Amino acid sequence: MTAQDYKAPASVNQLQNASFSVGLIALALGGFLALRQPGAFFHSYLMAYMLILGFALGSLGLLMLQHLTSGQWGILIRRPLESATRTLPLLLVLFLPIFFFGMKYLYAAWLDPEKLQAEPLSLMQQSWLTLSAFRVRAMIYFVVWLLLMTLFNYLSRQQDVNREDRALRRRLKFWAGPGIILYVFTMSFAAIDWVMSITPHWASTIYGFLFVAGQLISTMALMIAIVVLLARPGGPLDGALHKRHLTQLGGLLFAFIMLWAYFSFSQLLIIWSGNLPEEISFYRSRLYGSWGAVAIVVLILHFFIPFFLLLSRDLKRNSRLLPKVAMWMIFMRVVDLYWLTQPEFSRTAMPNPLNLVLPIALLGIWLGFFAWNLKREPLLPLGDPKLAEAIASHEH
Amino acid sequence: MEKQHSQLYGVMAEFETANQLLRAAEKVRDAGYKHMDAYAPFPVEGLSEALGLGRNLVPLLTLCGGLCGGLGGFGFEYWVNVISYPMNVAGRPLNSWPAFIPVTFELTVLGAALTAVFGMIALNGLPRPHHPVFNVHRFASRATTDKFFICIEATDPKFSLADTARFLESLHPQHVTEVQDE
Numbered sequence: 001m002t003a004q005d006y007k008a009p010a011s012v013n014q015l016q017n018a019s020f021s022v023g024l025i026a027l028a029l030g031g032f033l034a035l036r037q038p039g040a041f042f043h044s045y046l047m048a049y050m051l052i053l054g055f056a057l058g059s060l061g062l063l064m065l066q067h068l069t070s071g072q073w074g075i076l077i078r079r080p081l082e083s084a085t086r087t088l089p090l091l092l093v094l095f096l097p098i099f100f101f102g103m104k105y106l107y108a109a110w111l112d113p114e115k116l117q118a119e120p121l122s123l124m125q126q127s128w129l130t131l132s133a134f135r136v137r138a139m140i141y142f143v144v145w146l147l148l149m150t151l152f153n154y155l156s157r158q159q160d161v162n163r164e165d166r167a168l169r170r171r172l173k174f175w176a177g178p179g180i181i182l183y184v185f186t187m188s189f190a191a192i193d194w195v196m197s198i199t200p201h202w203a204s205t206i207y208g209f210l211f212v213a214g215q216l217i218s219t220m221a222l223m224i225a226i227v228v229l230l231a232r233p234g235g236p237l238d239g240a241l242h243k244r245h246l247t248q249l250g251g252l253l254f255a256f257i258m259l260w261a262y263f264s265f266s267q268l269l270i271i272w273s274g275n276l277p278e279e280i281s282f283y284r285s286r287l288y289g290s291w292g293a294v295a296i297v298v299l300i301l302h303f304f305i306p307f308f309l310l311l312s313r314d315l316k317r318n319s320r321l322l323p324k325v326a327m328w329m330i331f332m333r334v335v336d337l338y339w340l341t342q343p344e345f346s347r348t349a350m351p352n353p354l355n356l357v358l359p360i361a362l363l364g365i366w367l368g369f370f371a372w373n374l375k376r377e378p379l380l381p382l383g384d385p386k387l388a389e390a391i392a393s394h395e396h
Numbered sequence: 397m398e399k400q401h402s403q404l405y406g407v408m409a410e411f412e413t414a415n416q417l418l419r420a421a422e423k424v425r426d427a428g429y430k431h432m433d434a435y436a437p438f439p440v441e442g443l444s445e446a447l448g449l450g451r452n453l454v455p456l457l458t459l460c461g462g463l464c465g466g467l468g469g470f471g472f473e474y475w476v477n478v479i480s481y482p483m484n485v486a487g488r489p490l491n492s493w494p495a496f497i498p499v500t501f502e503l504t505v506l507g508a509a510l511t512a513v514f515g516m517i518a519l520n521g522l523p524r525p526h527h528p529v530f531n532v533h534r535f536a537s538r539a540t541t542d543k544f545f546i547c548i549e550a551t552d553p554k555f556s557l558a559d560t561a562r563f564l565e566s567l568h569p570q571h572v573t574e575v576q577d578e
Contacts, residue, residue, distance in 0.1 A: 265497060272494045275486065313455070 006236040006379040011229055016371035023364020030357045037354070042102035043345040044354040047337050049094060050195065050211070051218070051359055052366040054333065056091050058219030059084035060145065061183050061212070063152055067176035073248035075390040076241060077223040078381050080230075082156055083373035084219070085149045090369050092142050094362065098194075099138060103131070110200045121200055129197055137193055141186045148179050159383035169385060187212050198344045202282050206267050210340070213260035218333040220253045221326035226374075228323045236379045240391035243317040250316030253326065257310070261303045286339060290349035294339045302332040334359050405528035405577035406432075406549040407560050408535065409569035414440045417544035420567045421446035424546060427563060431552035435529070435545040457515040458508045465507020469500040528577040535573075547575060 034041035063081040066074025098106070109115055110129040121129065152172065159168045188208025196207050227249070231241035271279045287295050306329060315321050338355065346352070380387060411417045414436060421434050425448040434443055473496040477483070482490050517523075530536045535545055548560050557574070564572045 265494075269494050269497065275488075311459070 006382070008375040008379060009230065009232075009235045011232070011235070012371050012374050015229075016368050016375075019364045019366075019371060020368035021364075023361050023366075023368055026357050026361035026364060030354060030361050033354050033357065038101075039105040040345075040352060040354050041358070042098065042105040043342065044352075044358040045102065045362075046098065046106055046194065047334075047341045047355070048358040048362040049091075049098065050337055050341070051334060052087075052094070052362050053091055054211070054215035054218045055084055055222055055366060055370070056087045057145065057183065057187055058215030058217075059223075060088075060148055060152075061180060061187075061216060062219055062223070064148075064176040064179040064183065067152070067172045068180070070173070070386065071248065072386070072390040073245055073252065075381060075384055075387055076237070076245050077227055077249070078156070078384070079377055079379050080223055080226045080374060081219075082153050082377070084222070084370055086153060086373045086376075087366060087369050088142075088145050088149050090366065092146070094365075095138065095142070099135065103134070107134075107197055110197065119201060125200055129200055134193055134197075137189065141190045144182055144186050148182065151175060152179070156381060157377070159381060160378065161383070163383040165383075166385065168383070184208075184212055187215070195341060198341070199281070201278060204267050204271070204279075204282070206263055209263045210260070210267070213256060213263050214333055214336060216256040217253065217260055218330055220249065220256055221329040221333075224249050224253065224326040225323045225330075228319050230379060231319070239393075240380065241319075242391075242393060246319060246322055247313065247316045250310055250322050250325075253329065254307070254310040254316075257303060257306055257329070261307075285343045289347075291339065291343050294335065294349045298332070298336050298339055302329075302336055306332075402576040402578045404550045404557065405531075405575040406547045406555070407557065407564055408529065408532055408545055408547040408573050408575050409564040409567060410534060410538075410571040410573070411544040411546070411569050414438075414544060416569075417546060418442060418446050420546055420569070423567055424548060424564075428554055429548050429552050429560075431549040431555070433547055433549070435535070435539050435547070437540050437542060437544075440544075453519060454512060454515050458512040461511025461515070462504045462508030466500050466504035468507070469503030470496055473499055528575050531576055531578065532573050534571060543570075 030041065030044075059081045062074075063078065063085060066078060066081070104111055107129075109119070110121060110125070111131060116126075120126075127133075152175070155168055155172050155175075159165070159172075162168065188211075191208040191211040195211075196203065224246075227237060227241055227245075229235070231237035268283065271283060285291065306325060309315055309325055315325070338351070339349075342349075342351075342355065380391070384390075409420065411420060417434060417436060418440065421443060424432055425446065430448075432447065434440075434447055436443065470493075474491060477492070477496075478490045484490075485492070529539075529545070529547055534543070539545055546564075548555060548564065550557075552560075554560075561572055561574070
């Protein structure tokens with residue numbers, strides 16, 4: 001085992017080049033369309049940005065979760081998770097367009113004095129939603145995320161070098177608990193600042209958790225697709241990834257889908273029961289007309305069908321079918337984000353070209369950078385004391 | 397023991413380690429025996445595959461239990477609120493399905509969990525106060541501590557006392573014993 005170095009295979013290189021090419025072409029197209037409609041550009045840009053932020057932050061969350069629980073599934077996907085967290089600097093760069101240019105198109109409801117006059121906000125909201133407060137908080141979120149990213153990547157790399165140092169394992173576990181709390185809080189506030197504040201007159205306390213659960217779904221789905229890709233015959237994880245790991249990863253994907261459904265339904269049930277005019281606006285614009293059709297599509301294809309598919313143990317053990325379900329979930333995450341963000345900007349659910357081009361652009365660039373990161377380190381945590389046990393073909 | 401009433405239950409072999417038991421179980425399965433069981437003091441990974449045990453009914457029963465619980469829960473709420481005692485609450489429709497979902501969900505979980513537990517117990521033939529294998533003294537004293545056993549039952553179509561005992565001897569066990577059913 002020491003002879004193996006678990007290097008990334010050529011397929012990761014292909015993934016990187018293909019993703020970068022598609023992403024950059026789509027971004028150029030999006031940039032061209034932006035000259036004509038800068039507002040529509042930023043509406044779609046925010047949606048696409050939340051998608052790729054989901055991969056990076058969901059990975060940070062899952063990385064800490066697997067340090068905390070130390071399951072075998074975690075050891076298998078730890079390096080892909082770490083690679084995905086190392087894309088956070090790219091996410092910082094991609095946030096700058098919103099930070100400097102996009103805010104007036106997205107948050108006019110509380111930035112534009114005329115609109116504020118027409119529909120005033122409460123005093124508390126007025127002090128929270130200001131240009132400078134928004135920018136300071138965005139910087140705080142990124143500082144927290146980048147610090148967590150640096151800490152967990154640094155300690156993990158130390159483990160590769162000092163394989164006998166058991167204190168590293170304890171330190172990783174020690175920081176994972178507070179780290180998860182920080183992640184959930186900062187992500188919750190970021191979702192409120194960046195997405196919920198588009199319509200500041202509506203508020204929901206569970207809104208941030210909807211994003212956290214969605215991020216866990218998309219990340220786990222991506223990880224399933226990546227480990228199966230790496231475990232192809234001749235690949236670095238060939239012989240290390242077993243049916244039991246796929247069952248664990250598929251089971252977690254199933255659990256996250258349930259969690260997402262639980263959060264989504266809680267919000268609906270509470271607002272529906274209260275039936276208050278200022279609360280129901282969210283569902284008034286999302287459950288009727290063509291947006292209502294999208295809601296039904298999300299309910300069936302994001303929850304019911306994956307739920308019943310993933311109940312099956314045979315499917316979770318099938319290395320051909322499970323990644324297909326996983327890719328499907330990533331696609332449905334885009335549809336769900338479309339349904340969450342775009343009804344504020346468009347009365348009909350008919351997507352405009354930018355709605356399609358920008359998710360492809362940002363996802364391509366992100367995947368390319370992720371694949372590039374994946375090549376930097378051995379694909380298994382060589383210094384983890386439980387590695388040999390985790391990749392053994394039998395437990396006894 | 398009253399020998400005249402007893403009849404043969406099967407032949408049992410005793411092994412020292414879990415791996416020996418695994419290999420023996422594979423050979424018994426490959427020899428074409430169907431009615432047999434293995435006994436170990438702790439769960440042995442891969443033993444059910446080695447014995448050639450097929451799928452069992454518990455997952456299917458659990459699914460049915462969950463569906464019954466869910467449909468029953470929703471159906472009951474519907475019957476109460478729409479048919480038996482319709483009441484206008486804040487002008488909402490009588491069939492206010494979002495409000496019925498928590499109960500539906502809870503009863504789905506309850507139905508599935510209860511069927512899983514009791515289905516498992518029933519399919520294992522429990523409760524059962526006595527089993528013929530306990531008539532073997534070595535089994536009764538060691539099976540739950542440090543020995544591994546495999547027993548081929550007399551109901552197996554391939555079973556014949558002499559041949560089966562000879563076959564088990566060929567697997568190099570520590571002991572081969574006849575098991576009597578009193």
